[in-house]
Amino acid sequence: MIIQIEPQSDIPIYMQLTNQILEGIARGALRQGESLPSVRAFAADLGVNMHTVNKSYHELEKRGIIRIVPKSGAVIQSQEAIEKNNPHYQRIQQEMKTVIAEALVLGFKSEQIEELVASVTKELKGKPRLK
């Protein structure tokens, strides 16, 4: 997992970390059942504070991505099929609505959006286990 943190960004560090861990899992660099590094080790590796990594882990837990076992580690959750009544589904739906609305207003055609979605999905799913 290659993590790149930009301290000067307007996006909070813990959020940058959250998103990049998310992409890492989606790409298959991290798989279900595996554990994330300890908050102290990860923090030392990234050159950030322990509490910042901790906040990121709890953000991921709140979103249903990982499960934090006290005194043990942060385990990546199994990716089961998701239903429409799942609260996580609703959140994705809302986030998707915001992005698509902005895309449409900027002049994206429906076909362009579908094309972009397909290419991004392929990029993320395409090369499993690649570092």
Next chain:
Amino acid sequence: MIIQIEPQSDIPIYMQLTNQILEGIARGALRQGESLPSVRAFAADLGVNMHTVNKSYHELEKRGIIRIVPKSGAVIQSQEAIEKNNPHYQRIQQEMKTVIAEALVLGFKSEQIEELVASVTKELKGKPRLK
């Protein structure tokens, strides 16, 4: 345009407003060439501060959605076809990547994502001019 602001949300007011104006334009309730209300009038209408609305307008301008003419108004930009080298395209691409990564990790299948995208797009584009 029906705007609903939740002051207690963890999403900043100016961002809630930005997103809802965005959706309003996407839906066709506001069309290119038309103007948004004055910052003072809109603020009074929503029960928020003038500066908050002002920040929202400038956020929309930064994203290429509206054009602010000093001493005049906030005009909705024309929605021309967008190219891949457009910086706004790149931003949408990045936002899309984040949402799709989260969706995949949560267990969305590729078909489910395409289905969600199609339904959201249809919902936004489906009923133009409907208040």
Next chain:
DNA sequence: TGTTTGTTCTACATGGAATAGAACAAATGT
């Protein structure tokens, strides 16, 4: 000529973000 417009400035209060250090009990390693 008033009124409204967006802009700019100061000011203040609140809370998030990030860092830092310390302490604790539980889990792990040897």
Next chain:
DNA sequence: ACATTTGTTCTATTCCATGTAGAACAAACA
């Protein structure tokens, strides 16, 4: 059994974003 590492929970501090408030100004408008 002992030492280390683990996540958690405190306190504390600094810096910045958010939101509100009030005032002033020049330009546009009626």
